[in-house]
Amino acid sequence: MRGSSMTDIGEYNERLVLHTIRSSPEGIGQSDVVRRSGLSRQAVSLITRRLIAEGMIEQAGRRVSGPGKPHTLLRVVADARLTIGVHLDPAHITVVVCDLAARPVARATLDPPTDDPQADISRIAAKIDGLTLSLGAAAAPSRPAGADADLAAGGDVAGGGSAGTAGGRGPTGPEAREDALSGAGAEGPPGAADGLATRRRLLGIGIAAPAGLDATAGILRDPPWMPGWRDIPIVEELSAATGLPAVLGKDTNAALTGEIWSRHLESTQTVLYMYVGHGVGSAVSANGAVHRGGTTQAGEIGHLPIGRGDDACNCGRYGCLCLYTDAPVLVRSAQQAGVPVRDAAGMTAAIDALAAEAERGSEPAQEIIAGHGRALGEAIRILAGVHDPQRIIIGGPTWPALRALAERPAHEQVSQWLEGAHATMESSHLGDDIGAIGAACLFLDQELAPGSSTAGSL
Numbered sequence: 377m378r379g380s381s382m383t384d385i386g387e388y389n390e391r392l393v394l395h396t397i398r399s400s401p402e403g404i405g406q407s408d409v410v411r412r413s414g415l416s417r418q419a420v421s422l423i424t425r426r427l428i429a430e431g432m433i434e435q436a437g438r439r440v441s442g443p444g445k446p447h448t449l450l451r452v453v454a455d456a457r458l459t460i461g462v463h464l465d466p467a468h469i470t471v472v473v474c475d476l477a478a479r480p481v482a483r484a485t486l487d488p489p490t491d492d493p494q495a496d497i498s499r500i501a502a503k504i505d506g507l508t509l510s511l512g513a514a515a516a517p518s519r520p521a522g523a524d525a526d527l528a529a530g531g532d533v534a535g536g537g538s539a540g541t542a543g544g545r546g547p548t549g550p551e552a553r554e555d556a557l558s559g560a561g562a563e564g565p566p567g568a569a570d571g572l573a574t575r576r577r578l579l580g581i582g583i584a585a586p587a588g589l590d591a592t593a594g595i596l597r598d599p600p601w602m603p604g605w606r607d608i609p610i611v612e613e614l615s616a617a618t619g620l621p622a623v624l625g626k627d628t629n630a631a632l633t634g635e636i637w638s639r640h641l642e643s644t645q646t647v648l649y650m651y652v653g654h655g656v657g658s659a660v661s662a663n664g665a666v667h668r669g670g671t672t673q674a675g676e677i678g679h680l681p682i683g684r685g686d687d688a689c690n691c692g693r694y695g696c697l698c699l700y701t702d703a704p705v706l707v708r709s710a711q712q713a714g715v716p717v718r719d720a721a722g723m724t725a726a727i728d729a730l731a732a733e734a735e736r737g738s739e740p741a742q743e744i745i746a747g748h749g750r751a752l753g754e755a756i757r758i759l760a761g762v763h764d765p766q767r768i769i770i771g772g773p774t775w776p777a778l779r780a781l782a783e784r785p786a787h788e789q790v791s792q793w794l795e796g797a798h799a800t801m802e803s804s805h806l807g808d809d810i811g812a813i814g815a816a817c818l819f820l821d822q823e824l825a826p827g828s829s830t831a832g833s834l
C-alpha cells in the first residue's frame with residue numbers, strides 16, 4: 377500500500393463521487409452526493425464539474441423534492457468508458473465489452489483453451505480488436521465495408537456463439553445484447569463514431585480464470601482442466617498483444633464483483649456467492665469488497681467435505697463437494713445411466729444436453745441434476761455457518777442450464793438456516809456470461825472504485 381499524498385486523496389475523492397453517482401442509475405442530486413459521500417459541498421462541486429467536462433457524468437433533468445428550487449440530477453454516462461472482460465473457462469473462452477454500468481455492449485464466444493496458450497492469447501487479442509472495431513462500425517454506418525464485416529462477425533457470434541444455451545436466460549440473452557449494442561452506438565459521445573474513438577474509450581482488460589493462479593503477479597499457475605496453461609503470465613502477454621492494461625482475478629471472485637457492480641448491491645451486506653461452472657467455487661464480499669485471500673485464491677471449495685462419508689476422493693478424503701457437483705462427474709453419471717449426452721462436443725454442450733433431457737422428462741437426468749442441487753445446498757449450509765451472509769447468490773456459467781431442477785433441492789437444504797438468519801438466497805440474473813462480465817468489472821473496480829483494488833494489474 378502506498379502512502380497517501382494530496383494526489384491520492386484527490387483521486388480517492390473523485391472515485392468516491394463517481395461511485396456515489398453511479399450507485400443511483402436513475403440520477404442523484406448534488407446535495408445527496410454531498411450527504412452520502414461525506415465530502416464538502418465545494419469538493420463535490422469541483423469534482424462534478426470536472427467529471428462533466430471529461431464526459432463521465434451528465435445532467436439528467438430536474439427533480440422537485442419538498443419546498444425550494446428543484447435540483448439538477450446527475451448520472452453516469454454509461455458508455456463514456458468501455459472495458460473488456462475475458463473469461464478463460466475450461467469449456468469456453470468468452471469476451472465481452474462492457475460499459476460503466478457493467479452492461480455488455482458486445483460479446484463473443486471462442487473455442488475452449490487449447491494446449492497452445494500463445495495461439496489462444498493471439499485469438500483472444502484478435503477478437504478484442506474485432507469487437508472494438510465492430511462497435512465503431514455500429515456507430516457509423518458509413519464506415520467502409522471491412523468494418524461492417526467485423527460487426528457482422530461479432531453480431532453473428534453474439535447470436536450463435538453461446539450455442540447450446542437454453543432460452544430464457546435473463547437479461548443478457550442474445551436479444552438483449554443486440555439491443556445494448558445498437559444503444560451504445562446511438563448514444564455514444566461525439567467522436568465515438570469509429571473504431572479508433574472506441575479504442576480511446578477503452579480502459580483496459582479484466583481476465584477471469586480458475587485457480588491456481590497468482591492474481592497479484594498476473595500469472596496462471598496450474599488451472600485444472602487446462603493442462604497447457606502452466607505458469608503463463610497472461611496479464612503481461614495479453615497486454616502486450618493488445619496494447620491495453622490488464623488485470624487478473626479468480627473466476628468466482630470476478631463473478632461476485634460483477635454482481636456488486638451491475639446491481640449496486642448494498643455495501644453493508646455480507647454476500648456469499650456460489651459459482652457453478654466446470655467445478656463449484658465460492659466468493660464472499662463484505663463492505664462492498666470481495667475477499668481474495670492471502671494468495672488471491674479464496675473460495676476453492678471443491679474438496680469441502682459435505683457430510684457424506686462413503687465416497688472416496690482422490691484428495692484422500694471422503695465426501696468432497698466436487699464428487700457430486702463437477703460438470704464432468706454429472707456427464708459421466710448421465711452416460712452411465714444411459715442418458716444421451718456426449719462430451720465430445722464440449723462440456724457446455726453436454727451439460728445443456730443433460731438439462732434438455734431432464735426437461736423432456738428423463739428421470740435419470742432429473743435425478744442427476746437434483747442431486748447436484750442437494751450437494752450444492754449442503755455446501756451452502758456449511759459456508760453460511762462460516763460466513764454469516766445476509767444474501768446468497770447462485771450463478772456461474774452452467775447454473776442457467778441446471779437451475780430449473782437444481783434450485784429447489786438446493787434451497788431445501790438451506791431454508792431453515794435462511795429463516796433463522798433472516799437471509800435471502802437467489803439465482804444470479806447475469807446469465808452464463810457472468811464470468812466475462814465479472815472480469816470486466818475487475819478492471820472497472822480497480823480503475824474507478826473507491827477503496828482498494830481487487831486484482832493484480834500491469
Ligand SMILES: [Zn+2]
Binds near residue numbers: 679689692696
Ligand atoms: Zn477431495
